[in-house]
Amino acid sequence: MADVPIQFENPLPPWLNGLLIRNGLGRFEIGARKFDHSFDAFGKLSSWRFWGNESVTFSTKFLQSDSYKASLRSHTIAPYLLFEGVDPPFNEVEKITALIRGIDNMNVNVYRFYNAHHHQYQYVALNDYWKVYDFDPKSLSTVKSINAEVPDGTSDSSLAFLRFLSSAHPLPEMGTTNHFTFVSSVSIVPGLKSKIELIRIKSAMERELVGKWSVDKVPYMHSFSITKNYAIFFASPFYVNVLKMVRYAEPFNCLDWYEDEQTTIYVVELHNGIVHSINTDNVFTMHHINAFEEDEDIVVDISSYMSPDFVKNLQLSILLDPARRNSIDVHPLLKRYHINLRNKTAVFKLFDSSPDIPFASKIDMPTINENYRYGNYCFVYGIVLKKDDIELSRIALVKKDLCNVKGDKQWYVPGHYPVEAWFVQVPGAKEEDDGYLLVPVLDGESRQSYLAIISAKEMKTVNIAYLPTIIPFGLHGKFFEDFI
Numbered sequence: 001m002a003d004v005p006i007q008f009e010n011p012l013p014p015w016l017n018g019l020l021i022r023n024g025l026g027r028f029e030i031g032a033r034k035f036d037h038s039f040d041a042f043g044k045l046s047s048w049r050f051w052g053n054e055s056v057t058f059s060t061k062f063l064q065s066d067s068y069k070a071s072l073r074s075h076t077i078a079p080y081l082l083f084e085g086v087d088p089p090f091n092e093v094e095k096i097t098a099l100i101r102g103i104d105n106m107n108v109n110v111y112r113f114y115n116a117h118h119h120q121y122q123y124v125a126l127n128d129y130w131k132v133y134d135f136d137p138k139s140l141s142t143v144k145s146i147n148a149e150v151p152d153g154t155s156d157s158s159l160a161f162l163r164f165l166s167s168a169h170p171l172p173e174m175g176t177t178n179h180f181t182f183v184s185s186v187s188i189v190p191g192l193k194s195k196i197e198l199i200r201i202k203s204a205m206e207r208e209l210v211g212k213w214s215v216d217k218v219p220y221m222h223s224f225s226i227t228k229n230y231a232i233f234f235a236s237p238f239y240v241n242v243l244k245m246v247r248y249a250e251p252f253n254c255l256d257w258y259e260d261e262q263t264t265i266y267v268v269e270l271h272n273g274i275v276h277s278i279n280t281d282n283v284f285t286m287h288h289i290n291a292f293e294e295d296e297d298i299v300v301d302i303s304s305y306m307s308p309d310f311v312k313n314l315q316l317s318i319l320l321d322p323a324r325r326n327s328i329d330v331h332p333l334l335k336r337y338h339i340n341l342r343n344k345t346a347v348f349k350l351f352d353s354s355p356d357i358p359f360a361s362k363i364d365m366p367t368i369n370e371n372y373r374y375g376n377y378c379f380v381y382g383i384v385l386k387k388d389d390i391e392l393s394r395i396a397l398v399k400k401d402l403c404n405v406k407g408d409k410q411w412y413v414p415g416h417y418p419v420e421a422w423f424v425q426v427p428g429a430k431e432e433d434d435g436y437l438l439v440p441v442l443d444g445e446s447r448q449s450y451l452a453i454i455s456a457k458e459m460k461t462v463n464i465a466y467l468p469t470i471i472p473f474g475l476h477g478k479f480f481e482d483f484i
């Protein structure tokens, strides 16, 4: 489906001009085989093009990854490395094939990386892996997979490492068109240490080593933080078990959680690659929210969990069973860490919530006004599942005011299911929350999807446009304001 005009109920602001692209979980089965875990669903891109003249067109397309095309050809889910397994399971030959082929389904996020040589942006679909898929933002057609060379600066044989774990959340480098990401190299040679490398993305193909450090065990990390001078990683004790990886070929089942071990915070100095490590509480996070430097401290906000159980529970068999899905503990807690490199300390505080919205600090899938990234800020917009502590499907979009609980607000419509928002600032805005949230929503009553434009100040819907098709559950996306 491409370039289908959609109608908003009210006039659009004339300045709203750009392209919203989102990635997410598109298809859970092919033929008689289905995925065990929702995170393995084949990636599907959706886009909304705001032309700046009141007209908006909608497109959606499956990412034409090698694994998706091979699966369509074979009328079953083809063997590639997945988060978890498939039902019926891969046989032994298929498991080995999956290990050799590796990860291929980039269904989590979209970015654009500037290519200075060609003076143009390259749009890519990502997962928590080093490989990405290049796609055309206008047609959403898949161009090719990109597996950039890892600039690790050593002569270590790449055969000694499983080197594919990275992040679906690269972060921009202040004042440049570059981004930062990381890559983990899991050693499969006894005695040879694993390592994590901080990488500067100069373009989709051009990567530069910033710093690296050895680890005894490789932690699973989905995101990280950047400030003006530092990169900050929370290495939770959720480690890759190499023997299990080789035996089962299912990354998520090959991670061991150690509930009695501390989390290690690694802080990398961006200008010289020096790495500091500080231990803190046993904590798991999927999403860092924002970070900034304040006096001698590095301040890092994360959406934190007591353990990774929540992620493990997002299996389709659980999500499709109301009793089982409602029994999952889905509530994260917003934590603010103050990291002090001189004292080698990391202490955290929790945030109070407004009595009217007691779940306001239990947000994940965080969004901020990107103009406030790397600075002190007040507002986070996030999703709260099971807002009433009873039903997982009662989903609120919450505005958490980190500066004053009186500013906590929620957007909630019974039977409507919002996903992660994207904040677009009003031109000439004087206040941090002067803008709109663009949020795809599934209307459960009419069984249709729509795009909501929500006032960030009031958390009230100001405009909606129903879509010609249902959008499957979306994960992450971005609005590119200067898209031409």
Ligand SMILES: [Fe+2]
Pocket: 108, 168, 169, 222, 286, 287, 476
């Ligand atoms: Fe994410």
